[in-house]
Amino acid sequence: MSDSIAAEAWFAERDEWRAEVTALRPIVLGTGLTETVKWKHPCYTDRGKNVVLIGWRKDCALVSFLKGALVDDSRKRLVQPGQARSGRYLPFTSVKQIEEERDYLLDLIAKAIAVERTGLRVEPLPDEIEMVAELQQRLDADVSFRTAFEALTLGRRRQYNLHFAKAKKASTRESRITQCTERIMMGKGLTDCICGRSQRMPRCDGSHRKP
Numbered sequence: 001m002s003d004s005i006a007a008e009a010w011f012a013e014r015d016e017w018r019a020e021v022t023a024l025r026p027i028v029l030g031t032g033l034t035e036t037v038k039w040k041h042p043c044y045t046d047r048g049k050n051v052v053l054i055g056w057r058k059d060c061a062l063v064s065f066l067k068g069a070l071v072d073d074s075r076k077r078l079v080q081p082g083q084a085r086s087g088r089y090l091p092f093t094s095v096k097q098i099e100e101e102r103d104y105l106l107d108l109i110a111k112a113i114a115v116e117r118t119g120l121r122v123e124p125l126p127d128e129i130e131m132v133a134e135l136q137q138r139l140d141a142d143v144s145f146r147t148a149f150e151a152l153t154l155g156r157r158r159q160y161n162l163h164f165a166k167a168k169k170a171s172t173r174e175s176r177i178t179q180c181t182e183r184i185m186m187g188k189g190l191t192d193c194i195c196g197r198s199q200r201m202p203r204c205d206g207s208h209r210k211p
Helices: 003-013 018-029 095-100 102-117 133-141 143-150 154-165 170-185
Strands: 034-038 041-046 049-057 060-065 088-092
Touching (some): 003 041, 018 060, 018 102, 049 102, 095 102, 133 143, 133 154, 143 154
Antiparallel strands (some): 034 041, 049 060, 060 088
């Protein structure tokens, strides 16, 4: 499925905040960003770099800025999701509000593009793992994924991060993260058994490949 068809399907299938996310789409596309689908949400990129996503929470539709902590927000409306270090989101509760704040949203997106083009990033704290960019973006964009990842032991988090970092292409790193999502959500490490058939628990011994 092409990116455009996948995005069309996402918007067509929405029940929650459908009018609002549909209204956000042409505004974001009008900035010249490229539309794709990542982490099951429309993602908008500049020169292959992820800049913003369109999504929703129970209480609002939203535009998520993957490096929002570095965006100069004149109205101080960007919201920090949980303990996210980099990601921020801008909430909307009506199409009318979206139209009223169109210029403000466009200004934030322009600043987010500039942040990405200059290579700025949120530096990790001294005792933190320096996450590969695609993993950090997923952590900032997906609260449930971040909660599960942060619940892992430090060793398991390091192992995953190294596994993702070994891939040379961004697309391969993103694919590896997607492939490992199930075991991360289960609280398992990269080499842990998730099928329950291993004879060398907790490690995987390949028993899942046997009929």
